[in-house]
Amino acid sequence: MRTVLDFSPLHRSSIGFDRVFDLLESAARTPQPDNWPPFDSVKIGEDQYRIVMALAGFSRDDLRIEVQNNLLTVTGERKTDHVGEILHRGIANRPFTRRFELAEHMLVARAELHDGLLVIDLKRELPEALKPRTIPIGGAEKAPSEARLLQRQAA
Structure with a gap:
């Protein structure tokens, strides 16, 4: 329900x-989609995240990673298979598409495939316009240009 x-x-x-x-x-x-391939999502820092997907048997050429409109899509399809007759298939080799909604200003920093694990590092990078900035506060003294302007107006 x-x-x-x-x-x-x-x-x-x-x-x-x-x-x-x-x-x-x-x-x-x-x-709810099927739960394959299995993955972990980890927060590794204030603005840094990591997705680790278990992709035994997939090579770099079998995978595609795309980011468009805050949607990270990982697609895989094995192009090669074992030589010979398969007696038992325990390692899944079906094609997959896994989607992750990304927050604003999230960037893919790197992606690596090593020992059957696809590691995707993500990083939040705020544009300069959105970063906090300090606003200077003026004092009681008038700036020299303002003082001259007030003297001319008084005369």
């Missing part, structure tokens, strides 16, 4: 969170 979430009370008291509400509503409506 699936619970239906109503976000309308939150819409009345919050501004600018439309994308978050859309993501939550979409996740509630979307059927």
